[in-house]
Amino acid sequence: MQAEVFYAGEPVGTLSWTPDAYGVQVRLDCACPDSGDGLLRCYAGIGDRAMRIGLPEPQNGRLRLERRLTRETLRAAGYADTPPVQFYLAVQPEAVVPEQDSARQAGESDERTIQQPEPVLQTGDEVLDALLSGGGVQAGRDGDALILQCAFAPDQPFALAPAFVLCTVENGRAMLRWTKKDAAAGAASAI
Numbered sequence: 001m002q003a004e005v006f007y008a009g010e011p012v013g014t015l016s017w018t019p020d021a022y023g024v025q026v027r028l029d030c031a032c033p034d035s036g037d038g039l040l041r042c043y044a045g046i047g048d049r050a051m052r053i054g055l056p057e058p059q060n061g062r063l064r065l066e067r068r069l070t071r072e073t074l075r076a077a078g079y080a081d082t083p084p085v086q087f088y089l090a091v092q093p094e095a096v097v098p099e100q101d102s103a104r105q106a107g108e109s110d111e112r113t114i115q116q117p118e119p120v121l122q123t124g125d126e127v128l129d130a131l132l133s134g135g136g137v138q139a140g141r142d143g144d145a146l147i148l149q150c151a152f153a154p155d156q157p158f159a160l161a162p163a164f165v166l167c168t169v170e171n172g173r174a175m176l177r178w179t180k181k182d183a184a185a186g187a188a189s190a191i
Contacts, residue, residue, distance in 0.1 A: 038091030050093035051077035
């Protein structure tokens with residue numbers, strides 16, 4: 001399947017979606033739009049069914065990405081049986097609130113505010129914040145730093161794997177120390 005990829009509502013390139021024995025092979029080729037201060041990632045779908053395809057790499061004035069999405073990844077995102085039909089570049093996935101839910105939320109806002117849990121600690125990095133909100137990673141403060149951690153076994157997948165180069169392992173726990181300096185360095189490298 002070949003599909004257009006959009007940025008800010010305008011088509012900027014194409015994505016090839018080719019099923020294979022292991023899942024789907026994805027190839028993205030897009031123009032390099034100006035994203036301001038953030039890194040553009042490729043997403044499929046919208047709202048609850050938004051799935052991150054990956055982080056395209058600038059090559060010769062274009063954004064390119066080649067990767068395989070496994071069957072398990074597709075199943076977890078809700079695309080095991082039917083492929084997504086919408087692909088876009090964005091700093092964060094687009095969220096959609098159905099119209100009937102927004103009217104109901106307006107009437108229930110006071111009740112919902114009382115029942116909402118404490119806010120999750122945030123790093124400012126999209127990938128790390130997604131890991132935190134997913135529940136597999138715990139966070140705590142140590143002065144100005146956030147300490148992110150999860151269970152670790154050398155022969156098993158672990159929740160902080162997307163940031164493994166920043167992790168240390170102690171007593172069966174993978175740990176990542178994140179400071180404002182780390183966030184600023186990540187933003188500077190994105191420019």
